[in-house]
Amino acid sequence: MLSVAEIRKANEELARQINDEARRDPTSPYAGKFVGIANGQVVAVGDNWDQMGRRLRVAEPDPAKTLCLEAGGDGGAAEEFWLTPQQEERLSRFSEVRKINEDLARKINAEARRDPTSPYAGKIVGIANGQVVVVADDWDEVRRRLDEVEPEPLKCFCVEASVDYDQVYEIGEFF
């Protein structure tokens, strides 16, 4: 079974292919359409966000496993905002330490949410190379300490210990 991170990567790869196709070929079935992807597969295509979103939610109720794009649209999945191949390579180079950091962050998050007396509760926690290196109240302090310990940001990780990362945060539609 794929992890959420693996599903996200598969969704993004497919989104990139669809956007490429829609931009290259105006007769593509995706050109100008709103496309919903879940678990690495196209599961909804519609003429607007609402139509596509309704279909997508039926196909995959867990939003963590989905991704939407406006294929080939100038304001949709604009590639200028996407990671470059060099950035993808950099992320993948540090994926192992990233996973170790993320696992630790999840444990800290679970502990702080379960136990309000945890030393992490309500704090921002900075992790580098699999170790907690700073526990602080503000982002500036966390970043300062992380920069001292590990200059490569992708070998670091942060977590707001008491935040509910499973909650869905609604953002409006601007297209």
Added chain:
Amino acid sequence: MPRTVWPLRLGRPLVEVVLTDGATGQQLVRHLLADTGGGSMGSPFELLLGARDCVTCGGVPLQSVILGRAYQGANQVYEIRVRIPALGFDQQLPAAAVASPARGFHGIACFPFLNRFTYGNFGDPNQFGLEV
């Protein structure tokens, strides 16, 4: 009290921020849609930016957040440096990386960010601004 205002873009409120390229130190000016309805004070992100900007600006990864509606799905969050020089604002903030910021903008300034300031049109319907 310092105040800075910007003309509306596409009839929408705009906030101009400066990001910093993590490798070169180059300043990157970014125009964000000011959206008081985006997120809430409990949201673990204050901005939405393109994923490319988040990594270019030396963002430290945070846990992903799940967004609904237009950005449905799990989105990586990065902690990055955000400045508004006219206000003397210079802080590290969490920004969610999205594939498609709002049309005509580089990203979105969500409510937790805007609420750091006094915000509004300050009597001129053709502008939007922030004050500290």
